[in-house]
Amino acid sequence: MEMMTVSGKSQNGKTNGVEEKGKKIIRIQVSKTKKPFFFYLNLAKKYIKQGNDVELCALGMAIPTVVIISEILKNNGWAFEKNIMTSTVGAKEDKEGRGIPKAKLGILLGKAGEMDESTVAASRGKNADNKA
Numbered sequence: 001m002e003m004m005t006v007s008g009k010s011q012n013g014k015t016n017g018v019e020e021k022g023k024k025i026i027r028i029q030v031s032k033t034k035k036p037f038f039f040y041l042n043l044a045k046k047y048i049k050q051g052n053d054v055e056l057c058a059l060g061m062a063i064p065t066v067v068i069i070s071e072i073l074k075n076n077g078w079a080f081e082k083n084i085m086t087s088t089v090g091a092k093e094d095k096e097g098r099g100i101p102k103a104k105l106g107i108l109l110g111k112a113g114e115m116d117e118s119t120v121a122a123s124r125g126k127n128a129d130n131k132a
Helices: 037-049 060-075 115-131
Strands: 003-006 025-029 053-059 079-092 099-111
Touching (some): 037 053, 037 060, 037 099, 060 099
Antiparallel strands (some): 003 025, 053 099, 079 099
C-alpha cells in the first residue's frame, strides 16, 4: 500500500465545480492480496474523521474492493462521493513481456456533514446490544 498526500487544491483547483481550500487529499492504493479488506476501510475512516478527502485507487481485481469500501462508508454516513475516475493503465507482467492494459478506478470521498451524529448513534446502539 502506498499513500500519497496532496496538499492544497486538486489538479484543476476544483472538485465537481466546488473550489477546495486548504484540504488534503489522501490517496490510498488498495490491493486485493496485500492487506485485509478491513485495514483499508479503517484507514479511510481514520483520514475522513480528521476532515481530509480520501481517494481510494485500485487496479484490476482490486476494483470491487474499492467499490465495496466506498459504499460502506457512504451507507453508514461517514462520507459522500465527490468524483469517480476511470482509466486504463499499461502494466507489464515481466521486464521483457509486452504491456497489458489494466483497468484503474479512483473514487474521491469527502467527509459527510452528519458523520459525528451517526457515529454517536451507532456507538449507542452497540452498547445497548452488549447489555441485552
